Amino acid sequence: MKHIGKKRTAAYIFAAAAVIIIGAVVIYDALSRTDTYETASVAMGSVLSVKIYGDNGEEAAEEIIERAQSAETQYISRYKETSEIYALNENGTGELSDFTAEIISKALEISENSGGAFDITIGNLSSLWDFDNEKNTVPSEDEITEALEGCGYEKITLSGNTCTLGENQTVDLGAVGKGAACDAAAEVLSEYEIDGAVISAGGTVLVYGENPDNEYWTVGIRTPEKDREDNFAALTVSGTAYISTSGSYEKSFEEDGVLYHHILSPETGMPAQSGLLSVTVVSGGGLVSDALSTACFVLGYESSADLLDMYNAFGIFVTEDKEVLTYGDMTCVFEITDDEYVYGD
Numbered sequence: 388m389k390h391i392g393k394k395r396t397a398a399y400i401f402a403a404a405a406v407i408i409i410g411a412v413v414i415y416d417a418l419s420r421t422d423t424y425e426t427a428s429v430a431m432g433s434v435l436s437v438k439i440y441g442d443n444g445e446e447a448a449e450e451i452i453e454r455a456q457s458a459e460t461q462y463i464s465r466y467k468e469t470s471e472i473y474a475l476n477e478n479g480t481g482e483l484s485d486f487t488a489e490i491i492s493k494a495l496e497i498s499e500n501s502g503g504a505f506d507i508t509i510g511n512l513s514s515l516w517d518f519d520n521e522k523n524t525v526p527s528e529d530e531i532t533e534a535l536e537g538c539g540y541e542k543i544t545l546s547g548n549t550c551t552l553g554e555n556q557t558v559d560l561g562a563v564g565k566g567a568a569c570d571a572a573a574e575v576l577s578e579y580e581i582d583g584a585v586i587s588a589g590g591t592v593l594v595y596g597e598n599p600d601n602e603y604w605t606v607g608i609r610t611p612e613k614d615r616e617d618n619f620a621a622l623t624v625s626g627t628a629y630i631s632t633s634g635s636y637e638k639s640f641e642e643d644g645v646l647y648h649h650i651l652s653p654e655t656g657m658p659a660q661s662g663l664l665s666v667t668v669v670s671g672g673g674l675v676s677d678a679l680s681t682a683c684f685v686l687g688y689e690s691s692a693d694l695l696d697m698y699n700a701f702g703i704f705v706t707e708d709k710e711v712l713t714y715g716d717m718t719c720v721f722e723i724t725d726d727e728y729v730y731g732d
């Protein structure tokens with residue numbers, strides 16, 4: 388009996404100690420876990436998702452969404468009649484806001500540095516193919532020749548904030564809008580003194596500051612196939628970075644066994660054929676990553692090195708044979724997670 392009593396006392400002490408330890412762990416965990424605020428909306432025809440760690444998350448998120456939506460409606464959309472770019476395309480000239488002028492200026496610089504592979508005056512050609520509205524028709528050669536006549540970034544002039552287009556030119560900022568929205572988001576995060584956040588706008592992701600749950604940020608890279616929504620690789624970065632992916636799996640259609648997609652060659656007027664399924668670019672700027680992923684897709688792996696060097700950017704190229712090539716030495720770790728994809732040499 389005595390013996391049994393001792394055992395029981397020991398069991399009570401053990402149970403009480405366990406309760407105290409578990410309680411302490413729960414309290415420690417609750418204290419150490421940073422608040423997160425998550426929300427999603429739509430901007431520039433894509434999902435805009437926002438995750439903010441720490442205080443002021445809700446206010447900062449609201450402002451990020453508002454700025455992205457007004458960037459579209461007031462400034463850069465070529466579809467919204469309320470935007471500066473719409474008016475510029477209508478009138479051929481216009482006095483732009485600082486916001487739009489800066490985007491045009493940076494985009495023209497990248498147009499030049501990419502040797503015209505990236506070209507914001509591609510508007511007539513984009514409208515002809517009209518992937519945004521799923522026109523899904525291959526234009527005739529004559530139509531392509533006519534649309535290409537207006538194309539040529541060197542014919543635009545930007546003097547101060549006054550922009551003037553060349554004859555029959557239409558500006559299309561579709562390749563940089565989401566990246567520019569991520570740049571604007573970073574400004575908001577800094578204004579609100581946010582420590583860590585992840586913003587995703589279509590194909591561009593901003594990882595900002597410190598990840599409180601981990602030392603690094605890990606971002607999945609979308610499998611470049613139309614019928615898949617998963618990731619084929621993971622990219623690990625520390626601190627702030629912008630990661631943008633452009634691929635032929637996005638807006639596209641197939642006709643007679645040929646895939647026609649929305650990244651167009653300003654040289655041929657046809658969807659760019661550089662042997663790639665997708666390009667992901669990591670850099671220190673949103674507009675830069677977004678523009679470079681489009682430009683590098685047009686240029687192909689071999690011809691992209693100089694451009695990536697110029698912007699101190701890292702590129703991940705997936706070939707049509709599912710080989711994965713990387714270029715650049717930005718401090719990030721890249722890992723393939725799907726064994727259908729292999730490292731190329």
Ligand code: ADP
Pocket residue numbers: 504505506507509513518559560561562563565589590591632633634637638649650651652653677680681685
């Ligand atoms: P997404 O907009 O799906 O993120 P991209 O950033 O690659 O993809 O941009 C593709 C869009 O950019 C096209 O839908 C078109 O509006 C425009 N575009 C297509 N080809 C070019 C090009 N060579 N240079 C500049 N813009 C382009």
Ligand code: MG
Pocket residue numbers: 561562563631633676677678679680681
């Ligand atoms: Mg782009």
